[in-house]
Amino acid sequence: MPDEKTGDENPEKSFKEERIRSMTQIYYSRPEVQKAIFEFSKNREICPRFFEGFGKRPDSFQYPGDIFELVKRGATSFHCSEEIWKDPLRIFTGMSQAEANEMREGWDLLIDIDSKYLDYSKVMGELIVKALKFSGIKNIGVKFSGSKGFHLIVPWKAFPKEVYGNKTSEMFPEYPRIIAKYLAHLINEELVKKISILAGNKSAYVKDTESAKEVIPDLVLVSPRHLFRMPYSLHEKTALASAVIDADKIKDFEPRDAEPMQIKIKNFIPNSKEDEAKELLIQALDWDKETNNKRETEKDYNKKIEDKKNYAEIKIIELSENLIPPSIKKILAGGMGDGKKRALFILINFFRSINLDKKEVEKRIDEWNKKNNPSLNEGYIQMQIDWTYARKAILPPNYDKDYYKGIGIIPTEEEMRLKNPINYTARKNYYNTEKEKSIKKNSKKEKVKKE
Numbered sequence: 001m002p003d004e005k006t007g008d009e010n011p012e013k014s015f016k017e018e019r020i021r022s023m024t025q026i027y028y029s030r031p032e033v034q035k036a037i038f039e040f041s042k043n044r045e046i047c048p049r050f051f052e053g054f055g056k057r058p059d060s061f062q063y064p065g066d067i068f069e070l071v072k073r074g075a076t077s078f079h080c081s082e083e084i085w086k087d088p089l090r091i092f093t094g095m096s097q098a099e100a101n102e103m104r105e106g107w108d109l110l111i112d113i114d115s116k117y118l119d120y121s122k123v124m125g126e127l128i129v130k131a132l133k134f135s136g137i138k139n140i141g142v143k144f145s146g147s148k149g150f151h152l153i154v155p156w157k158a159f160p161k162e163v164y165g166n167k168t169s170e171m172f173p174e175y176p177r178i179i180a181k182y183l184a185h186l187i188n189e190e191l192v193k194k195i196s197i198l199a200g201n202k203s204a205y206v207k208d209t210e211s212a213k214e215v216i217p218d219l220v221l222v223s224p225r226h227l228f229r230m231p232y233s234l235h236e237k238t239a240l241a242s243a244v245i246d247a248d249k250i251k252d253f254e255p256r257d258a259e260p261m262q263i264k265i266k267n268f269i270p271n272s273k274e275d276e277a278k279e280l281l282i283q284a285l286d287w288d289k290e291t292n293n294k295r296e297t298e299k300d301y302n303k304k305i306e307d308k309k310n311y312a313e314i315k316i317i318e319l320s321e322n323l324i325p326p327s328i329k330k331i332l333a334g335g336m337g338d339g340k341k342r343a344l345f346i347l348i349n350f351f352r353s354i355n356l357d358k359k360e361v362e363k364r365i366d367e368w369n370k371k372n373n374p375s376l377n378e379g380y381i382q383m384q385i386d387w388t389y390a391r392k393a394i395l396p397p398n399y400d401k402d403y404y405k406g407i408g409i410i411p412t413e414e415e416m417r418l419k420n421p422i423n424y425t426a427r428k429n430y431y432n433t434e435k436e437k438s439i440k441k442n443s444k445k446e447k448v449k450k451e
Contacts, residue, residue: 017051020076020239027234027241027260028071031064036232036265038064041080043105045088047227048075051236057225057379060088077234079227082110083172084156091225093379097390100224100383101170106156109176109277110228111183114149118255121149123194125250127187128152134186135280139270142250144258146235146242150250151228155269158277164285173222173387175281180222182284185291223341224383231268234260244268319356323432325424327404327411332364334371339407344381346403346421348388349396353422358389396421 027033041061048055048070055075061067067078084106085091091103111128115121125142132140132154141153159168168175229235229242240258244266257263324332328350331343347368351361362385369375397403398420399411418424 020051020234020236023239023260024071024076024234028068032265033232034064034067037067037078037230040231040268043084043088045081045085045091045225047079049077049079050074051076058088058091076236078230080230081225081227083107083225094382097386104169104172106169107172107176108156109154109179111152111180112228114145116148118148119198120195122250122253123198124191125150125152127191128183129247129250131183131186132280135283137277137280139272139276140247141268141270142247143231143242143244143268144253146229146240147238153268154277155272157274158272159281160275160278163281173224176222178288179280179284182287185287224387225380232265323425323428325415325421327399327409327415328421330409332368334368336372340372340376342403343407344376344384346396348384349394350421352388352393353395354425358385361385
């Protein structure tokens with residue numbers, strides 16, 4: 001019901017908005033804040049946020065004063081790309097992978113740690129810093145996300161410009177994803193132990209990999225044109241600043257250290273050396289290759305490969321309702337608030353794995369997106385589809401992964417037995433095909449009898 005005094009449908013939301021707006025002009029009017037945001041924005045795509053809605057894309061700052069001008073028009077925070085562009089204003093919605101590679105100058109490794117518990121994020125932040133230093137990275141940027149997590153950065157300058165015959169600038173988001181997986185692998189055992197200790201007896205956590213899932217970096221977010229909160233930008237929900245902190249002081253950080261009017265400005269981008277991250281990248285690539293090779297030697301490898309061969313042969317011309325798994329149907333029903341990017345990841349890889357025509361996929365995704373409020377940016381969706389269809393198909397996540405639970409989808413018992421959405425469609429498709437063969441065979445017999 002509306003608030004009796006304000007008439008607002010959501011008094012709590014109104015209070016939060018009033019709180020953040022009351023400090024934006026005072027906070028962002030500070031020259032040192034404008035300078036910090038402006039300096040970090042160079043050669044990046046930027047996008048202002050107007051409390052709950054984002055501004056136009058692409059955009060960029062020409063002068064530090066541009067920041068305050070946007071604030072006067074209602075901007076509450078500022079977000080930017082991990083990718084570094086030759087000219088951010090030249091990028092456009094729907095550009096191909098080749099066009100993106102041509103315009104991309106490089107990318108930063110941005111590790112996004114987010115948990116519903118700040119203490120868990122602290123543990124993971126410390127462990128990742130430790131793992132990066134173990135791999136030869138001495139200069140690491142760390143900032144508070146503004147809510148319950150941290151952003152860690154290893155700048156583009158630290159990475160080799162070519163490795164194993166590939167231009168590193170063109171290997172986005174593949175290389176950052178591999179590095180994130182590698183780092184998660186390095187710290188997983190210690191992460192589980194420390195989080196299990198924090199969780200204590202009252203928690204449902206157990207001492208296995210389930211404990212670590214609260215803070216494992218979300219690899220879905222390492223994607224083309226993904227934006228993250230800029231250093232010293234305010235956070236709409238907490239009214240705290242995304243303040244930079246020393247890499248060795250994560251454990252000591254408290255939210256009060258990010259009070260907007262009390263923060264001291266520091267550089268988020270560390271003074272890295274050329275090729276400082278070369279060893280890390282090579283280690284991660286070698287680990288990824290070795291891990292994939294190990295998987296191929298497992299006992300059930302032959303069965304999995306045979307299944308994948310069968311899936312590769314699936315070519316759905318008309319995707320009938322009975323071929324779509326129940327969980328996929330629930331996602332396609334739309335009406336989603338949070339979790340749309342995870343849902344998009346599931347849908348695109350499902351459609352790609354059954355070799356559904358790209359145009360048909362674009363149509364179905366567009367219909368799904370329009371059912372959500374708010375909907376995802378169309379350019380973001382097109383980039384994800386183009387990126388996926390330019391590469392070899394990968395299966396959508398198994399039903400026991402957090403992707404489904406995280407967006408409120410509970411797979412059926414049948415789906416859990418089949419493990420993956422593609423298994424469901426492959427089986428249904430097989431039954432349909434065999435049924436049609438049986439009908440034709442019986443029809444032929446009947447015809448022969450009559451003759």
